[in-house]
Amino acid sequence: MGGAGRPVVHYRLMPDAIDGLVRGTRAAARILFAAGACRVHAPAEPPLIDAAEAGRIEQRITARHFRPGTMALSAAHLMGGCAMGRSAADSVTDAWGRVHGIPWLRVADASLFPDALEINPYLTIMALADRVAEAVRADA
Secondary structure (H helix, E strand, O other): OOHHHOOOOOOOHHHHHHHHHHHHHHHHHHHHHHHOOOEEEOOOOOEEEEHHHHHHHHHHHHHHHOOOOOOOOOOOOOOOOOOOOOOOOOOOOOOOEEEEOOOEEEEEOOOHHHOOOOOOOOOHHHHHHHHHHHHHHHHH
C-alpha cells in the first residue's frame, strides 16, 4: 500500500515488450503522418513530433522512453472521418451509414461521428452500428 492506504502498482517491462512498444509506436506515428497529421504525441523527448521530423521516427522514438514510471499506457477511441449528413458535399455517409454514391458500402463505427467526443463513445458506437445493421436488414 502506498500513502493514504492507496494501492501502488509495480511493474516491469520485459525487453520483448519494450521492443514491441517501440515498434508499434513507430508504426502508429508513420501511419498518422501518412494520413496527414501535423504532429504526433509519442514517448519521445520532447513528446510532440512535427511532420517535418517524420523521417526521424527511428531516432525520436526509442526504448529509453519506455521505462516503468516514466510513461502512461492508454488507448484511444478513434472517431470521425466518415461523418453522416445529407449529401456528399457535406458528409461521407447518409444517416443510415450508406456511403454517398456507393449504396452497397456502409460505415458502422465511430467514423460516423462528425468529430471526437469527449466521453467514452462505446454506447453511441453500438447504437450507430445497430442502426446501420437495421438498414442493411431492411434492404436485404
